Amino acid sequence: MDAARYAVVxxxxxxxxxxWHLARRGHDVVLLERSRPAAHDGSSHGSARILRYAYPDQLYVDLVVRARTLWSELEATSGRTLLTPTDALDVGELREPRLLAEVLARAGVPHELVPVAEARERWPGVAADTEVLRHDGAVLDAEQTVLAMVGLAQQHGAEVRTGFDVERVTREGSGFRLHSADGQVLDAEHVVVSAGGWLPALLRDLPLPSGFLGRIPPLTVRQEQAYHFPYREPALWPTLIHKSPAISVYSLPGGRDADFRGQKVAEYAAGPVIPSARDQDGRIDPANRARVTDYVREHLPGLEPEPYAETTCLFTSTPTEDFVIDEVDGLTLLSPCSGHGAKFAPLLGGLAADVATGEGGIERFRLSRLPARA
Incomplete structure (x- = not known):
């Protein structure tokens, strides 16, 4: 029977x-993946995610600061370029740029508040409707980041098994047995479940105590929709978060996903809710396409208001958009997405490894602070 000390799902x-973090600490690790790392039907594929510091919540700003150091280490040790620096802009009545600026100031993150007229001059492709918070951000390549961390984990002795679609986990003595859909089996002393959009369907097949299971917040899986709009003229575009009473939008250079010739634009958390990742169908809602195109026409004059490509992706969110990183009896549950987790990628594994090995953790991400659900 195959066995490992830590199995990561x-x-x-x-x-x-x-x-990566468990292996670099000297632990015996097997990483199990249903298809391949950074699979295209998951939440970690593609070349364009936003790295920004701006949050109204001090905890997350501080975590970005910690993560940014690890991004530099990851690029250096893997030899891969993972970040493309760019301006990061926050704008809109509901985005509250001044509040964000106060939080960044407390964290010591350099930033500036730019008046509307000046913002329109500096970023003519963006029709700002309020003053703008600007700080140094980046576009991160999610797929290359996954491959970098998998490669480093293997260098530290981790084993990677693809084609192992975990269907259920059972208790076996003091450890666990992981069963795949096609009959493969792996024993492990500890299990870390990081199944993204597949987690809601898998929860009922994990050996979790009822008290722990009852505190897991509802996990909402959305099939989000994103569109690539061509640049009218070549330019170094910023990332953008825009929240108004009418719409919440994020936008960023599309990178490799957009053939390096367009901006990725999407309405935040506007896709249909599905039971789990297994239920995604990849369909685009014409009403959503029209709404985002209207937004581009009004607010992003530097883009041609006709998308040349479109795609879907998955968000798996808690009601508060806080992460879940907690452990019970050797099984660690990891759900750090909620549509904003990618920027923390090199740090997340360290936080999860701390919890899995009993070396610490962030109390706010533990389930013990939450009331049991009826």
Whole structure:
């Protein structure tokens, strides 16, 4: 019977990071993936995610600061370029740029508040409707990041098994047995489940105590929709978060996903809710396409208001958009997405490894602070 000390389920950003951190600490690790690392039907594929510091919540700003150091280490040790620096802009009545600036100031993150007229001059492709918070951000390549962390985990002795679609986990003595859909089996002393959009369907097949299971917040899986709009003229575009009473939008250079010729634009958390990742169908809602195109026409004059490519992806969110990183009896549950987890990727595995090995953790991400659900 195959066996490992730590089995990590899911080779997306969080799972790959966990395998890397556990392996670099000298642990015996097997990383299990249903298809391949950074699979295209998960949440960690593609070349364009936003790295930004701006949050209204001090905890997350501080975590970005910690993560940014690890991004530099990951690029240096892997030899891969993972970040493309760019301006990061936050704008809109509901985005509250001044509040964000106060939080960044407390964290010592350099930033500036730019008046509307000046912002329109500096970033003519963006029709700012409020003052703008600007700080140094980046576009991160999610797929290359996964591959970098998987490669480093393997260098530290981790084993990676693809084609192992975990169907259930059972208790076996003092450890666990992981069963795949096609009959494969692996024993492990400890299990870290980082299954992304597949987690909601897998929960009922994990050996979790009822008290722990009852505190897991509802996990909402959305099939989000994103569109690539061509640049009218070549330019170095910023990332953008825009929240108004009418719409919440994020936008960023599309990178390799957009053939390096367009901006990725999407309405935040507007896709249909599905039971789990297994239920995604990849369909685009024409009403959503029209709404985002209207937004581009009004607010992003530097883009041609007709998308040349479109795609879907998955968000797996808690009601508060806080992460879940907690452990019970040797099984660690890891759900650090909620549509904003990618920027923390090199750090997430360290946080998960701390919890899995009993070396610490962030109390706010533990389930013990939450009331049991009826």
């Amino acid at each position: 899911g080779a997306g950003l969080a799972g790959a990071s966990t395998a």
